[in-house]
Amino acid sequence: MSESIEFAIVGAGMAGLTAAAMLRQNSRRVVLLDKGRGVGGRLATRRAGESRFDHGAQFFTVRDARFRAAVDQWRAAGWVTEWFTETGHTRYRGTGGMNGLAKELAKPFDVRTQTAVTRIEAADGGWLLVTGAGDEIHAGNLLMTAPVPQSLALLAGCLAALAPDVFEDLRGIDYDPCFALLATVEGPGLVPAPGYVRPETGPIAFLADNTRKGVSTGPAALTIHASPGFTRDYFDAPHEEIARLLLEAAAPWLGGAVTAWQVHRWKFSQPITPVSAAFLYSATPAPIAFAGDAFGGPRVEGAFLSGLSAAEAFLALH
Numbered sequence: 001m002s003e004s005i006e007f008a009i010v011g012a013g014m015a016g017l018t019a020a021a022m023l024r025q026n027s028r029r030v031v032l033l034d035k036g037r038g039v040g041g042r043l044a045t046r047r048a049g050e051s052r053f054d055h056g057a058q059f060f061t062v063r064d065a066r067f068r069a070a071v072d073q074w075r076a077a078g079w080v081t082e083w084f085t086e087t088g089h090t091r092y093r094g095t096g097g098m099n100g101l102a103k104e105l106a107k108p109f110d111v112r113t114q115t116a117v118t119r120i121e122a123a124d125g126g127w128l129l130v131t132g133a134g135d136e137i138h139a140g141n142l143l144m145t146a147p148v149p150q151s152l153a154l155l156a157g158c159l160a161a162l163a164p165d166v167f168e169d170l171r172g173i174d175y176d177p178c179f180a181l182l183a184t185v186e187g188p189g190l191v192p193a194p195g196y197v198r199p200e201t202g203p204i205a206f207l208a209d210n211t212r213k214g215v216s217t218g219p220a221a222l223t224i225h226a227s228p229g230f231t232r233d234y235f236d237a238p239h240e241e242i243a244r245l246l247l248e249a250a251a252p253w254l255g256g257a258v259t260a261w262q263v264h265r266w267k268f269s270q271p272i273t274p275v276s277a278a279f280l281y282s283a284t285p286a287p288i289a290f291a292g293d294a295f296g297g298p299r300v301e302g303a304f305l306s307g308l309s310a311a312e313a314f315l316a317l318h
């Protein structure tokens, strides 16, 4: 199949969905392509039996007025709710899990999920995107919101034609990896209200009970995020070993036997070398911008602001 569109957005996470909303408000025709089974990217929620786990972002905070305006609308719609407040910042969660927010945001759009872009080339003053299924999409304008190393790999054949300062900035962006161990235990568990602990030492960075959090029902459903150091050290270790070590460290909060577990490995969890620009834009070899949490700040809010700023720049330029 071959088709031509005005705007292609690679990635239907927070950055891509926010950019799509701004472009659509201004009557631009946008298609989003995402390799995932569903939308949301790192706004991820997984079901296992009766239980539901947020296994990517656990919550988000709000600092910027533009994000505040959006979050107020999402709260009014019932898509997000407050989880807890710490050091003066309210932590919000998706009402039925973080992914539910992405699903709501994606509803108005032409989103092609399970569509991995495997190669991108400059062609005829625009872009040619080739998908895993062999489909070809010609786009006048391109917004890349995948983690930056993945975007660079897709564009490998035309990196030399990008504006040199843009390429230099992109090349320097790196991310921490993160294991998410999802475990159900017998009984209510011992994670105190409102449903999280942040151990100060050891391999666990953050441990949440999705049931106490309000995302799951039934017995305790734990998301255990490993520290970046532990994840790097055990990145290729067997899942059994990773689970054993993390469950050992989580013992004070289990309160019952572990009934099921699975390990998810985030290779690109959070950027450690974000750039200060809200997005990067190159007019050559054809209009392209890079957005996501590596630009606006390493969190959900940063991804939102980055997507918004990139879309505004496209609208101003074209």
Ligand SMILES: Cc1cc2nc3c(=O)[nH]c(=O)nc-3n(C[C@H](O)[C@H](O)[C@H](O)COP(=O)(O)OP(=O)(O)OC[C@H]3O[C@@H](n4cnc5c(N)ncnc54)[C@H](O)[C@@H]3O)c2cc1C
Pocket (backbone or CB within 6 Å): 010, 011, 012, 013, 014, 015, 016, 033, 034, 035, 036, 039, 040, 041, 042, 043, 055, 056, 057, 058, 059, 060, 061, 115, 116, 117, 118, 145, 146, 147, 150, 154, 178, 180, 225, 266, 268, 269, 270, 291, 292, 293, 294, 298, 299, 300, 301, 303
């Ligand atoms: C473990 C973990 C914990 C976190 N905790 C928090 C937190 O507590 N608070 C907070 O604010 N933030 C947190 N974050 C960060 C937050 O999730 C991200 O900042 C935000 O969701 C990034 O959105 P994005 O749109 O930039 O990228 P993503 O959500 O990664 O979206 C990029 C999309 O691109 C798609 N994609 C990639 N390659 C291709 C391809 N070749 N073809 C098609 N599609 C492709 C992916 O499938 C993905 O959906 C956490 C992240 C992780 C992983």
